[in-house]
Amino acid sequence: MNPVSIKNLTVAYHKKPVLQEVSFQAPEGKLIGIIGPNGAGKSTLIKAALGLIPTASGEIKVFDDQYKKQRKRVGYVPQRGSVDWDFPTNALDVVLMGRYGHIGWLKRPKKRDVELAKSCLDKVGMLEFANRQISQLSGGQQQRVFLARALAQDADVYFMDEPFVGVDAATEKAIISLLNELKAKGKTVLVVHHDLQTVEEYFDWVLLLNMRKIAFGPTKSTFTVDNLQKTYGGRLTFLTDQQVAVDGKQ
Numbered sequence: 001m002n003p004v005s006i007k008n009l010t011v012a013y014h015k016k017p018v019l020q021e022v023s024f025q026a027p028e029g030k031l032i033g034i035i036g037p038n039g040a041g042k043s044t045l046i047k048a049a050l051g052l053i054p055t056a057s058g059e060i061k062v063f064d065d066q067y068k069k070q071r072k073r074v075g076y077v078p079q080r081g082s083v084d085w086d087f088p089t090n091a092l093d094v095v096l097m098g099r100y101g102h103i104g105w106l107k108r109p110k111k112r113d114v115e116l117a118k119s120c121l122d123k124v125g126m127l128e129f130a131n132r133q134i135s136q137l138s139g140g141q142q143q144r145v146f147l148a149r150a151l152a153q154d155a156d157v158y159f160m161d162e163p164f165v166g167v168d169a170a171t172e173k174a175i176i177s178l179l180n181e182l183k184a185k186g187k188t189v190l191v192v193h194h195d196l197q198t199v200e201e202y203f204d205w206v207l208l209l210n211m212r213k214i215a216f217g218p219t220k221s222t223f224t225v226d227n228l229q230k231t232y233g234g235r236l237t238f239l240t241d242q243q244v245a246v247d248g249k250q
């Protein structure tokens with residue numbers, strides 16, 4: 001059974017397609033990087049998979065079933081910029097939101113849920129900020145809280161939209177070790193990622209995307225110079241055999 005199976009997915013904004021005929025099947029228990037230039041449709045792909053935006057055509061299955069029926073098994077870490085951080089809530093409540101699929105809306109979280117939420121905050125080094133308003137956390141701390149929420153959900157598949165953006169080296173390390181922990185538990189994690197230098201180190205599989213699927217497969221055989229050139233076009237320069245730069249940036 002594939003955790004995520006996408007067939008011929010086409011998504012358009014105002015009739016202009018931004019994803020065309022994208023198909024892939026994510027294997028279980030892998031860290032999968034979603035790689036491509038700005039505007040390639042990476043966030044759109046995630047939002048479509050989660051039913052957050054309408055699709056023009058195609059089929060999305062989660063564990064061979066409709067997403068709606070498997071929602072509890074799917075965790076989402078949104079792009080930091082897409083979240084209303086002024087929403088008056090504290091870090092612990094954000095993490096508890098991850099438990100609502102288990103608790104049920106309008107029901108009070110049980111002591112067990114609160115303890116679990118706290119342990120997730122502890123895991124990302126944020127327990128001491130449990131009662132802090134989220135608007136009063138730094139960007140990297142906010143990101144950690146959202147990861148704690150995803151952990152608390154105890155999902156089987158995770159979609160993460162650029163979790164490494166704007167975080168320091170220590171937080172990046174903490175996030176990657178968390179991703180590896182999820183993987184060790186057999187979870188599948190799909191991560192939108194921009195830093196080409198770390199792709200081989202972080203991900204088992206990659207989806208190279210630029211409106212269409214350019215390639216999908218194990219990183220070693222898929223994250224090749226040829227495929228990168230197809231994904232980024234002329235905007236890619238090769239500094240050395242190991243180093244590539246997009247728009248002159250490494």
Ligand SMILES: Nc1ncnc2c1ncn2[C@@H]1O[C@H](COP(=O)(O)OP(=O)(O)OP(=O)(O)O)[C@@H](O)[C@H]1O
Nearest residue numbers: 013014018036037038039040041042043044045192
């Ligand atoms: N709500 C929207 N309305 C209209 N067009 C949109 C909307 N959201 C995204 N787009 C367009 O769809 C295309 C794909 O956007 P998307 O955010 O999926 O790209 P991305 O690969 O995640 O980019 P980035 O790396 O810059 O985050 C872009 O051309 C973008 O301008």
